Amino acid sequence: MVRRWGPAGWLTAAGLLALATALVAEPGLRHDVLFDTPLLFLGSWGPILLGGVIAWGLSRAFGDRPTLDRRISAALQSHPINRELGWLTLFLAGFVLCMVVLSTILLMYGTEIGADLAMSASLVSRLLFLFTLPLLVMDRSGVVLDGRGTGMPAIALKIEQSWRWLGLVPVAVVLALVGYVLVPYHGVPEPSFPLAGFVLAFALISVCEEIFFRGMVQTRLEIVLGPWGGIVATSLLFAFVYAVVQPYDPLSQLPGDGFLGDLGMALLTYAPVSVLYGYLWLCFRNTWLNVLLRIGVFLILTPPDLEIVML
Numbered sequence: 001m002v003r004r005w006g007p008a009g010w011l012t013a014a015g016l017l018a019l020a021t022a023l024v025a026e027p028g029l030r031h032d033v034l035f036d037t038p039l040l041f042l043g044s045w046g047p048i049l050l051g052g053v054i055a056w057g058l059s060r061a062f063g064d065r066p067t068l069d070r071r072i073s074a075a076l077q078s079h080p081i082n083r084e085l086g087w088l089t090l091f092l093a094g095f096v097l098c099m100v101v102l103s104t105i106l107l108m109y110g111t112e113i114g115a116d117l118a119m120s121a122s123l124v125s126r127l128l129f130l131f132t133l134p135l136l137v138m139d140r141s142g143v144v145l146d147g148r149g150t151g152m153p154a155i156a157l158k159i160e161q162s163w164r165w166l167g168l169v170p171v172a173v174v175l176a177l178v179g180y181v182l183v184p185y186h187g188v189p190e191p192s193f194p195l196a197g198f199v200l201a202f203a204l205i206s207v208c209e210e211i212f213f214r215g216m217v218q219t220r221l222e223i224v225l226g227p228w229g230g231i232v233a234t235s236l237l238f239a240f241v242y243a244v245v246q247p248y249d250p251l252s253q254l255p256g257d258g259f260l261g262d263l264g265m266a267l268l269t270y271a272p273v274s275v276l277y278g279y280l281w282l283c284f285r286n287t288w289l290n291v292l293l294r295i296g297v298f299l300i301l302t303p304p305d306l307e308i309v310m311l
Helices: 002-025 027-036 038-062 065-075 081-113 118-138 148-157 168-186 193-225 227-248 259-284 287-301
Strands: none
Touching (some): 002 259, 027 259, 081 193, 118 193, 148 193, 193 227, 193 259, 259 287
C-alpha cells in the first residue's frame, strides 16, 4: 500500500505547497481564485470528478484491466525505463527551449510580413520534441529488432477490445456538463474556416501531447511510482510545462501575470484536467479518448471571437 499511495501522497503535497506559495506571493491570483472565477473552477472540477467515477465504474464492471495492464508490462518489459525517462526529460527541455527560440525568431519575421506565426512555432516544437524524436528513441531502446518496440503504439492506437471504447461515456458526460456550465458564460464560436484550422491544429497538438505525456511519460512513471504516483507526477509536470511556455504558446489560457501566477493558475486548471486524462488512460489505455476529450473542451472554451482558450 505504501508503494501504491506513498509517492502519490508526497507529490500531491508538493503540488499543494507550490499552489499555496503562488497564492501567497501573487495577490492577482488570490483575487481570481476568490472572486473572479470560482464558478469556472467548480464548473471544471465537478465534471472531472464525475467523469473519473464513471470511468472507474465502467472499467471495473465491463472491462478487463488486469489483462490490459499485463499487455502494458509485456510491451515495456525489455525497455530501460530509467534511461528512457531521462531521454523524455531531455526532450521536454528541448521542447521548452525550441518554443522560446523559435517563437522569438518567428515573431521577428511575423512582424516584418504582418503575420502571426506563433501557432507554427507551437506545432513544430511539439511535432519534433514531443512526437518524432521520442518515438524514434522509445522504439529503438534495444527491442525494435524483435518487434517488441511497437508494442505500446499497438495498444494505445489500435483499439480492438470493444470495452475500451466505453470511455466515450465519461468523455461525453464531462463535455456535456462543462458545456452546460460554461457555454452560457461566453457563448460558442460560429463555424468558419479559421475555426476549422484551429481545431485541426489543436487535434495534432493533442495527439502529440497525449502520446508523450500519457503513453510515454505516465506509463513509465507508473512502473516507478505506482499508478496514482504516475498520474499525479505527470499532471504536475503537465501543468508546470504550460506555466513555463505560456509567454510563447498561443494555446495557453494562463493570464501571463508572471511565472508564479501562471503556475498557480496552471495547478488549478491544467493539473486537475490532466488527472482525468491520466485516469482515462489508466482505465482504457486508449489515446483517442483523451484526444476527443481535449478537442471537445477546446471547442467549448473557444469564445466567439476565436481567441484560443484551452484546458
